[in-house]
Amino acid sequence: MIMAPALLILLWAMVIPRADLLPDKKSLLLPPVNFTIKVTGLAQVLLRWEPNPDQEPKDVELGYHVRINAPQEDDYETRNTESKCVTVLHQGFSASVQTIPWNGDSLLASNWVSAELKAPPGSPGTSIVNLTCTTNTTLNNYNPLRPYQVSLYCTWLVGRDAPEDTQYFLYYRYGSSTEECQEYRKDTLKRNIACWFPRTFISGRGSDSLAVHANGSSKHATIKPFDQLFALHATDRVNPPVNVTAEIEGTRLSIQWEKPISAFPNHCFEYEVKIYNTRKNYFQTEKMTTNTFISIIDDISKYSVQVRAAVSSVCRQMGFWSEWSQPVYVGNDDQKPSTEWFLIVLMATICFIVLIFTLICKIGHLWTRLFPPVPAPKNSIKDFFLMVSPERTVSSETEIEVISYVEEPGLETLEDSVF
Template identity: 45%
Template sequence: MAPALLILLGAAAILRADGTPDDVSLLPPVNFTIKVTGLAQVLLSWKPNPEQERKGVQLGYHLRVHTPQDDDFELKHTGRRYEAALHRGFSASVRTILWERRPSPASRWVSAELRAPPGSPGTSAVNLTCVTNTAAGGHPESRPYRVSLRCAWRAGEEAPSDTQYFLYYRYGSRTEACREYGQDALRRNVACWFPATSIDGKGQDALAVGVSGSSLRAAIRPYDRLFALHEIGQDEQKPWTEWLLIPLTASLCAAFVCSLSRRTGHVCTKLFPPVPGPKSDIGDLVATVNYEKGGSGETESDVLSYVAVDEEPEVLEDLVF
């Protein structure tokens, strides 16, 4: 009886208070791969090590994305989608952890890498900027507005004269190629317009834009970029109703002051001339936000302006980024 009791006490000493054994040896995941699933989008996947001893514990995984900067995730499952510009390559690492324990012991890292796409240096498109325009007249069953997209760029300094660029964008799971281009003096595509897109101007998804190219004299390196729509123009852009309330409030205050005395009525008329009523269509106001964001060493600027438009299609907002 005594030996049996000692065995039980020894087993209890090995176990932690949370029931997790201290002697679990964690092995790294296997078959770690990075697969491009769309424009500026990858799928990272791996499998548990087949030699891993479970011993009644729940395993998890620590995923670290290295490009363009470290981004860490703790996951229960064996895969994750990730959005990032891929024209400079992409790399990530993953290791096994104990899900129930914090801090957790971990296995060694395993890594995978996507190399930068081929192409001659200096041939990719540069200074890519895009503008979205939100206007009334979309599909009533889905949203009462439509979003157009305009993008512009410059040809790379080392791009041959016969280079031709092609732009496409992805929003959510839908990717579209440009059909209407603007060209420079060498007849190279350097601008694009989508009169209608699948972009949700009020959505939270990132907008991915890519520019590829072709030439008979050199391999043109592709370029891609992600734009965060929900971060553009939110701080300074006021709701339309807030701007309309300014003249309405001033008009009501003037009417109240003048009603205090009939004798000063003619004075009030001179001091507070009638304020024109708001236009019948709230879309008679146009909001324009200019936003430029560059890489390292560049500056950011935001310019906000509101102008009136006479008898034009209802425009809700313009976003430049």
């Protein structure tokens, strides 16, 4: 009986610590403090906060859940107390953050704290519209340490409600570098509608977003700014392959080329070869990853060969195909038309001369003089009958005359007396 109370006391002592570990209001994590949003560049903000100094217990490993509310919803987790965000800002920006247990502890996440940036001022319908930008890689002859340089070309339209005296100004940011446009193209009202950066800080093999910002000024309205982000694979205008050559050996057409002018190496490109048979009006298109191609062809035709390129997904996200290279012509069909036409003209000339000569001969009876008829060979049977017929005729006439003399005796007596 004495042991029973002792066992109850021990069980109670073991239950009390476990009850302390159950979550209650004190086990809720506390939200961060001093949450701020700061613009650090074109279309770029820095979110910063601090851990709550009253957070208990102190040995808990904390993390943070960040939620972007506007302009486009997004959320992610981090252990840092600051975060960089790249997004358009002309519509304002809003974000929230809360404290979370990082190692999956049973502690509950804290409440949210929020901050926002107001949209910049400006009259509706005055900002630029239809902004498009393209990049292109060229050889850099000024810096041997950087053999390639990237140019940038952007175009846009004037806002539908922008006053006629509106003037726009364009900027770009890539990484930590920002530049303002110096070469504009204008419309009939002298308003900037396009910009050209012959050299930029954009990396030919980069993966960062390209931020473009345009603002404006007018005496009659506040021009609303505009931001837009571009992925480089979507703006890159890949150059066509260079040094395209084609050669025919019998029925084998061999095509070779070199990679486009680009910072990407050879293995980063895909190619398309287009072969056009000019005689049969037939196209053949083939895809490949090497810079050579061999095809079996008709050796009596003329061919046009073109090649284009694109950066493959091996090195970055797939973009657009380049323009086709200049056509290279190969084959023997280019000599056949002239030979055929010569034969046609020659035959037509001969026929014409023969026709004219025939007409002249017919009119002047020259044909019979030049070519008299050839006598037919003798026919013995026919000649015999022709010779017999006259003799029989003469004999009949003689017989008639003799008979006449017999019928007139008086005339015969007279003739005798004369002699």
